[in-house]
Amino acid sequence: MVSDGKRSGRPRAGEERLSREAILIAALRIVDDEGIDALTMRRLAATLKVNPMSLYHHLPNKAAVLAGLAELVFAGLELPDPGDTVPWDDQLKTAARAYRVGLRRHPNLALQVLADTSAVSNVVVVTMEPFYRALDRAGLTPRKIFEAANTLIDFIHGFTLGEASVRAETFELAPDLLARVQALPSEKAPTLRRIVGELGATGLAYDFDSGFEAGLSTLTAGIAATARAR
Amino acid sequence: MVSDGKRSGRPRAGEERLSREAILIAALRIVDDEGIDALTMRRLAATLKVNPMSLYHHLPNKAAVLAGLAELVFAGLELPDPGDTVPWDDQLKTAARAYRVGLRRHPNLALQVLADTSAVSNVVVVTMEPFYRALDRAGLTPRKIFEAANTLIDFIHGFTLGEASVRAETFELAPDLLARVQALPSEKAPTLRRIVGELGATGLAYDFDSGFEAGLSTLTAGIAATARAR
DNA sequence: ACCTGAACACCGTTCAAGT
DNA sequence: ACCTGAACACCGTTCAAGT
Numbered sequence: 249m250v251s252d253g254k255r256s257g258r259p260r261a262g263e264e265r266l267s268r269e270a271i272l273i274a275a276l277r278i279v280d281d282e283g284i285d286a287l288t289m290r291r292l293a294a295t296l297k298v299n300p301m302s303l304y305h306h307l308p309n310k311a312a313v314l315a316g317l318a319e320l321v322f323a324g325l326e327l328p329d330p331g332d333t334v335p336w337d338d339q340l341k342t343a344a345r346a347y348r349v350g351l352r353r354h355p356n357l358a359l360q361v362l363a364d365t366s367a368v369s370n371v372v373v374v375t376m377e378p379f380y381r382a383l384d385r386a387g388l389t390p391r392k393i394f395e396a397a398n399t400l401i402d403f404i405h406g407f408t409l410g411e412a413s414v415r416a417e418t419f420e421l422a423p424d425l426l427a428r429v430q431a432l433p434s435e436k437a438p439t440l441r442r443i444v445g446e447l448g449a450t451g452l453a454y455d456f457d458s459g460f461e462a463g464l465s466t467l468t469a470g471i472a473a474t475a476r477a478r
Numbered sequence: 479m480v481s482d483g484k485r486s487g488r489p490r491a492g493e494e495r496l497s498r499e500a501i502l503i504a505a506l507r508i509v510d511d512e513g514i515d516a517l518t519m520r521r522l523a524a525t526l527k528v529n530p531m532s533l534y535h536h537l538p539n540k541a542a543v544l545a546g547l548a549e550l551v552f553a554g555l556e557l558p559d560p561g562d563t564v565p566w567d568d569q570l571k572t573a574a575r576a577y578r579v580g581l582r583r584h585p586n587l588a589l590q591v592l593a594d595t596s597a598v599s600n601v602v603v604v605t606m607e608p609f610y611r612a613l614d615r616a617g618l619t620p621r622k623i624f625e626a627a628n629t630l631i632d633f634i635h636g637f638t639l640g641e642a643s644v645r646a647e648t649f650e651l652a653p654d655l656l657a658r659v660q661a662l663p664s665e666k667a668p669t670l671r672r673i674v675g676e677l678g679a680t681g682l683a684y685d686f687d688s689g690f691e692a693g694l695s696t697l698t699a700g701i702a703a704t705a706r707a708r
Numbered sequence: 709a710c711c712t713g714a715a716c717a718c719c720g721t722t723c724a725a726g727t
Numbered sequence: 728a729c730c731t732g733a734a735c736a737c738c739g740t741t742c743a744a745g746t
Contacts, residue, residue, distance in 0.1 A: 266710085289739060299712050301740080306710095310739065362636075363589050365643045373658050377667040384669050390676040395692035399633065402693060406592075406636030413595045428603050437607040439614050446620040462625035463632060470700025496729085519720060529731050531721080536729095540720065712745070719738055726731070 358412035588642035
């Protein structure tokens, strides 16, 4: 049994208090619970009951902690692949939905994750197989498959970014938007005004789930057209 | 003529050294030149030759400075509208390209800008008219117009995010990616391996411009299909 | 090897005081 | 009203010292 009291110096073999993984898990918890700004090296060390400087034996600096968190989130992603039992567009949509859900699991980290190039490129390598399989079944050329996969990923990233940002705020977007569009001088944006007016306040109450589905349908329809055109 | 030396106390009328706008312009310059981390209140004050605390008379805190920068970037956006002289999909693509170029003008700020909900919703209100006009001409219902515009914006945001992140890094994505895909165990991601292999190293050398065009084409094709289906 | 304590060079922001 | 100086409560990180 390990004492709870503070010790110093090197721990005995097999008794290490710290590891890269343990540090990252603690960091993820802080970010999930209190937001990205709450994550400081000193705070992180405190929750691990350890001297702030001990962290630097496992991770070179704070940037490495943040990169490690992005990696952790992507490592937790698993895209289901229904395979040939469903049409290729359903296969694609299933994987896309799972990708969105996986990113949304840590909303306070979304920005960090999406901006981390190496994390993103890692997930492309390891996890994107279902995307490529579905697009291959659609009958695209290799180049078109590559482009379509990137387009789909970009859409999901942009969508997730908006979703995470709104969730972090308190104010209601939809009513505010409606009021401001209506307040515009009528010659400024006539079509926008008309469309928003026809939608009405209730129609504008933005539902993220149906917005995501609409995007997926547009993209799969566009991909299908691309396949026919080859 | 205003002396260069430091003064203290209230300046005479019309001689104010500081304004919200002047502060934001100086801040934008720092971010463009040296990155977002270089922007500190103290550094900002120094470049304005002013006491750090003076800034707080014009902006309540650092978060307000960052939000102001997002606002500034979006305020500089102007989407051209070729109007009825071109097909609706060209009209849509023209506006989309301009939107991307506008965001890319300040790559170090991309993350901040895209994550700022109120800035994004502002630009939707003021600037998105060409998007709505083109989609209206495509023959979509109001709801489909709204959804298609959001999908297109999400794609551009996700694309810009990737573009800005890669630009901020030094390492070459494409060759690295190719090597790592080939290093995967062959049963792990067979389709991905095959597609990347067929593309080859040169084919994978990702060109952002053509990637963006491919996305736009897929989206407009999907929107056209949506319009026919109504 | 791993952990610690003290120290350095910074931060954002509050507050009271100047003009 | 606008700017300042000193101070407070933090940061991330280096370095030398402990075991």
